[in-house]
Amino acid sequence: LSGLRSRCIGLRAHYVKTTTSTNDVAKELARQGTEEGTVVITEEQTKGRGRLGRAWQCPPRAGLCFSVVLYPRVNPMEVSQFTMLAAVAVVRAFRRLPGIDARVKWPNDVYIDGLKACGILAEMTAEADRVKFLVLGIGVNVNQTREELAPLGNAATSLRVQSGHPVSRTGVLRAILEELDSLYTLWQAEGFAPLKGLWKDVTLWYGCPVVVRGLQRVWEGIMEDIDDNGALILRLSDNSTKTFYSGEVSLRPS
Ligand code: ATP
Ligand code: BTN
Known part of the structure; x- marks a missing residue:
């Protein structure tokens, strides 16, 4: 090289x-x-x-x-x-x-x-x-x-x-x-x-509605941000947030 x-x-x-x-x-x-x-x-x-x-x-x-x-x-x-x-x-x-x-x-x-x-x-x-x-x-x-x-x-x-x-x-x-x-x-x-x-x-879908699929269940919300280590922060419909780590879930547009 x-x-x-x-x-x-x-x-x-x-x-x-x-x-x-x-x-x-x-x-x-x-x-x-x-x-x-x-x-x-x-x-x-x-x-x-x-x-x-x-x-x-x-x-x-x-x-x-x-x-x-x-x-x-x-x-x-x-x-x-x-x-x-x-x-x-x-x-x-x-x-x-x-x-x-x-x-x-x-x-x-x-x-x-x-x-x-x-x-x-x-x-x-x-x-x-x-x-x-x-x-x-x-x-x-x-x-x-x-x-x-x-x-x-x-x-x-x-x-x-x-x-x-x-x-x-x-x-x-x-x-x-x-x-x-x-x-x-x-x-x-x-x-x-x-x-x-x-x-x-x-990044795709930043601030947009997304679906997060885990092995057992699915979450819907707005892709709010990533945290200081790169984990995904989802804003749920009850206005709470949930953090997802990359090993466990897949992201899709809503
Ligand atoms: P997600 O990231 O949403 O969970 P993904 O399909 O991207 O889904 P990864 O584990 O990130 O899953 O990537 C592995 C997947 O990539 C494989 O299951 C296969 O479907 C797909 N894949 C394998 N080879 C290629 C390739 N050369 N180009 C694109 N996709 C591929
Ligand atoms: C993914 O889409 O989940 C990641 C795929 C990573 C593929 C690269 S190819 C070079 C390196 N060697 C591997 O076996 N995987 C990564």
Whole structure:
């Protein structure tokens, strides 16, 4: 990744032809103490995963799958801040492409025109309430055709479908790494508050009626905000608020 405009993220990159999941490789490197900002990129994942153990499809040559190792000094509750940070970075990188209006769907997806183009999976290891390392796994649909996306059930899109022409995967990777680097630098200097502001400007359904689905039940309300760790605050019809953590629920428009 020569010429990358970055202070930390992506300065060291490992390319593996195939692996179970780049998050697995990145975690192993983190356990061995690899430099902060190390990136693991693959051509093919045999066991790519999303939240709640769901599968992530990333066809060779069309998808972009990578993971970044970070060592922020935070407690486990604060880790969702970095899912938000990564989502904003991806939105900013996508918006560098002409005509792409990307938005975050809380907590961990990036949508274009109402369809999913990217998913983010943050995983960490903690000891005595301190995060030892954090891995941010990012999967982007870059050059999948409509036909390749069809098995995902019409809910997914790619940068190629949205822009009408093939898009450079390396270009997208560079753009995301540069945006991640600048937002991580901002977080190190000023914490989560400015990122929360950036997140608000690019998120879907902010201030709008939404439905939050849990395993057992569903809540309806207005998407009021996120809290200082990135948890979703819903304003219910009785005017009370309820906070949701990313591990437990899915968000839909009402
Ligand atoms: P929600 O975030 O609302 O709970 P989700 O469908 O985004 O729902 P996640 O766990 O965030 O759920 O993402 C995993 C899901 O993403 C899988 O269940 C699958 O439906 C979908 N998926 C898998 N691969 C892709 C892909 N390449 N592009 C878009 N969606 C995909
Ligand atoms: C989701 O939508 O729930 C998150 C999907 C995250 C996919 C990326 S691809 C790179 C990294 N490796 C994985 O196994 N998952 C993430």
